[in-house]
Amino acid sequence: MLNHIFAALPAAREDAILGLNAQFQQDPRPNKVNLTVGNYVNAEGRLPLQATVVEAERRMLARGDLHGYLPSLGLASYAKALERLTFGADSPRLHLGAVATAQAIGGTGALFLGAAFALDALGIHEIVIPNYSWTNHQALFEKAGLRVSTYRYFEKAQGRLLFDEMLEDLRSLPPKTMVLLQVCCHNPTGTDLTSEQWTKVIELVAERDLLPFFDLAYQGFAQGLEADAEPVRACERTGMNFLVSVSLSKSFSLYGERVGALHVASSSAREAGVIETILKREARTLYSNPPLHGAAVVAEILNDPQLEALWRSEVEDMRLRIITMRESLWKAGEALGVDLRFAREQHGIFSLTPFTAEEMKVLREEFGIYGIATGRIAMAGFTAPAIEPAARAFAEVLARRGR
Numbered sequence: 001m002l003n004h005i006f007a008a009l010p011a012a013r014e015d016a017i018l019g020l021n022a023q024f025q026q027d028p029r030p031n032k033v034n035l036t037v038g039n040y041v042n043a044e045g046r047l048p049l050q051a052t053v054v055e056a057e058r059r060m061l062a063r064g065d066l067h068g069y070l071p072s073l074g075l076a077s078y079a080k081a082l083e084r085l086t087f088g089a090d091s092p093r094l095h096l097g098a099v100a101t102a103q104a105i106g107g108t109g110a111l112f113l114g115a116a117f118a119l120d121a122l123g124i125h126e127i128v129i130p131n132y133s134w135t136n137h138q139a140l141f142e143k144a145g146l147r148v149s150t151y152r153y154f155e156k157a158q159g160r161l162l163f164d165e166m167l168e169d170l171r172s173l174p175p176k177t178m179v180l181l182q183v184c185c186h187n188p189t190g191t192d193l194t195s196e197q198w199t200k201v202i203e204l205v206a207e208r209d210l211l212p213f214f215d216l217a218y219q220g221f222a223q224g225l226e227a228d229a230e231p232v233r234a235c236e237r238t239g240m241n242f243l244v245s246v247s248l249s250k251s252f253s254l255y256g257e258r259v260g261a262l263h264v265a266s267s268s269a270r271e272a273g274v275i276e277t278i279l280k281r282e283a284r285t286l287y288s289n290p291p292l293h294g295a296a297v298v299a300e301i302l303n304d305p306q307l308e309a310l311w312r313s314e315v316e317d318m319r320l321r322i323i324t325m326r327e328s329l330w331k332a333g334e335a336l337g338v339d340l341r342f343a344r345e346q347h348g349i350f351s352l353t354p355f356t357a358e359e360m361k362v363l364r365e366e367f368g369i370y371g372i373a374t375g376r377i378a379m380a381g382f383t384a385p386a387i388e389p390a391a392r393a394f395a396e397v398l399a400r401r402g403r
């Protein structure tokens, strides 16, 4: 008797972001615009191949670097370079040796590893995330075994940060709850906390004995590489323990190489050593060891002062191009008599437009403008020729509301 165990399987739902990106690829219209995935494209609409990455790969090839296994925690020179990037070269915690870092499979892998560590080693069962957040946050934390609930962060129709509500919700959490805090370029709202607001959040988190889990996926794309890491560094100065997931997909345009890391900021070198043994076990049982190539490229760049300086200017150019796109979109809206304030007031890779799921469908089907059903558009996906048609489409959709 043959088994037919798969016959009754229902198909899983498409991913909210990747599914629409795949749909975009099938669309034959020449003027379609892809604002789905948070990919940074250059002025020609292509993913950049950064000069620093080309140079690093050239050196690696010239040396004949091999493709052996990495240790479970990953490439040490990569981990050390990322620690400096996240915490700052003069970080007291780094000097103490109190940060444990595991290379991770992109930001997603870092979040998963952090969740596994929290559950298995700390007995933490719950995480709170913003009411608008990256669509995969909830799914991946649940997959890791955590309960997920939300705190108020943003109100979409008016495009408002709900700061008082956020504080109120955080204040009501039981001690030891893990709190996901997106550090910069908040995904999807493009709305970050000010430094005064961060101070209040960090004070509250310390007072309530919550465990911050910072998600740092877009460092360099909001205010700049150093300024964007400031909330993490401010938390570090309190002496608190916390986690940070890092992704370098955008800043090195190494999307497919899965360059990420998890940092655990502890109180001493002894603690960090213990945490490393735990992360090593987690990594070994989940995937044995992380991929080498992307990490080696990043380490090559960040451990060479000249290449690092060039890379910093590459990131800055990307940041500035997004600002130009935002300003152009805002102005194109103004010229058409519509208020596209999300383009001007929000910043970074994403914006949350006020459009409903139905309106996003109209934008996609009638105008070939692809964003996410939640109303999120990737501002980093814009090129100059796409601005005017997009502004017209947005204006038309807004005008239909009144009809």
Ligand code: LMR
Pocket: 017, 018, 036, 037, 038, 039, 134, 136, 187
């Ligand atoms: C996004 O939110 O579009 C990116 O962070 C990429 C992804 O994997 O969803």
